[in-house]
Amino acid sequence: MLKKPYILAELGEHAIICNFLRRTGYAPGRKTRKESEVLFAIIGGSGLTQLSTLEVERREVARTPYGEPSGALIFGRLAGCEVVFLARHGYGHTIVPHRVNYRANIWALKAAGVGSVVSVASVGGIRPDCAPGALIVPDQILDYTWGRAHTFFDGADALVRHIDFTHPYDEGMRRRILDKAREAGEEVIDGAVYAATQGPRLETAAEIDRLERDGADVVGMTGMPEAALARELELPYAAINVVANYAAGRETSMQGVHFEQLEQVLQEAMLRVRNVLARLCQS
Numbered sequence: 001m002l003k004k005p006y007i008l009a010e011l012g013e014h015a016i017i018c019n020f021l022r023r024t025g026y027a028p029g030r031k032t033r034k035e036s037e038v039l040f041a042i043i044g045g046s047g048l049t050q051l052s053t054l055e056v057e058r059r060e061v062a063r064t065p066y067g068e069p070s071g072a073l074i075f076g077r078l079a080g081c082e083v084v085f086l087a088r089h090g091y092g093h094t095i096v097p098h099r100v101n102y103r104a105n106i107w108a109l110k111a112a113g114v115g116s117v118v119s120v121a122s123v124g125g126i127r128p129d130c131a132p133g134a135l136i137v138p139d140q141i142l143d144y145t146w147g148r149a150h151t152f153f154d155g156a157d158a159l160v161r162h163i164d165f166t167h168p169y170d171e172g173m174r175r176r177i178l179d180k181a182r183e184a185g186e187e188v189i190d191g192a193v194y195a196a197t198q199g200p201r202l203e204t205a206a207e208i209d210r211l212e213r214d215g216a217d218v219v220g221m222t223g224m225p226e227a228a229l230a231r232e233l234e235l236p237y238a239a240i241n242v243v244a245n246y247a248a249g250r251e252t253s254m255q256g257v258h259f260e261q262l263e264q265v266l267q268e269a270m271l272r273v274r275n276v277l278a279r280l281c282q283s
C-alpha cells in the first residue's frame with residue numbers, strides 16, 4: 001500500500017497545497033474577483049510601516065494556525081485599486097527581524113484572497129552601484145538566517161514537500177515592477193543577489209567581505225523565510241529593496257554604519273517606492 005505522501009504526490013502540486021490549506025482552516029477570500037482583478041499585498045518593512053497614500057477601507061485582525069501576524073491587515077485603495085497592506089515589523093516597528101511571524105503573515109495574506117505579494121525591505125549595499133537611496137528589484141537570494149520557522153511543510157501529517165526555489169522571485173512580477181518603475185520615471189536596478197542575515201545586529205566588515213565572496217550584492221534581515229513561505233503557498237512574490245546604507249566596512253560605512261543617516265535616506269527613497277507602488281496597481 002502506498003504511504004500518505006505518495007498518495008498526495010499523485011494529486012499534483014496544486015492539489016497538495018489546496019489540501020494542506022483546507023486542513024489548516026483556510027477559507028478563501030470572501031470576495032469573488034474577476035481573473036483580471038488580482039488583489040495584491042504589500043508587506044512594508046523599515047521606513048514603510050504605514051502607507052500614507054492608501055485610502056484605508058477596513059482593518060482586519062487575522063487569526064492563523066501559526067499565531068498572530070505582525071499586525072492587522074489593512075485593506076484599502078491605492079491609486080484606485082484594491083490592495084492589502086501589512087507592516088512586517090508591526091505598526092510601531094516593534095518586532096525584530098528574527099521574531100517576525102513570517103508564517104502567520106503569509107498564511108493570513110493567502111487566506112485574505114491575495115493573488116501576489118510585493119515586499120518592500122531596506123538593505124545595506126555591498127555592490128558599489130547599490131548606493132544609499134538606490135531602489136533594487138533583486139533576482140536571487142542567499143540565506144544565512146537560522147532558527148526561524150521557515151516552512152509550512154515541516155513533516156507534520158507526513159506532508160513532505162520540497163518546493164522549487166531555483167528562481168526565488170516571481171519573474172513576471174519582477175518585470176512588472178521594473179516596467180512600472182520606468183513608467184513612473186524612477187530609476188531601479190534590475191537584479192541583485194540578496195543575502196538574508198539573522199540580525200538584529202548589523203554585520204562585521206569581515207562578514208560583509210564573506211558575503212561578497214559568496215556573491216551577495218545587498219544584505220538585509222527579512223527576505224527569508226518570507227520569500228520561501230510565499231512560494232510554498234503558491235503566492236507570486238517579488239521585492240523592492242531600498243538601500244539605506246553602504247554595508248559595514250564599505251565606502252561611507254568604513255568606520256561604522258550611522259543610523260541617524262539611515263532614517264533620512266529611507267524617508268526620501270520611500271517616496272519613490274510609493275510612486276512605483278501606485279503605478280504597479282494600475283493595469
Ligand code: HPA
Pocket residue numbers: 122123124125197202203219220221244245246247248257
Ligand atoms: N545589513 C543588514 N540589514 C540592513 C542593513 C545592513 O547594512 N541596512 C538595512 N538593513
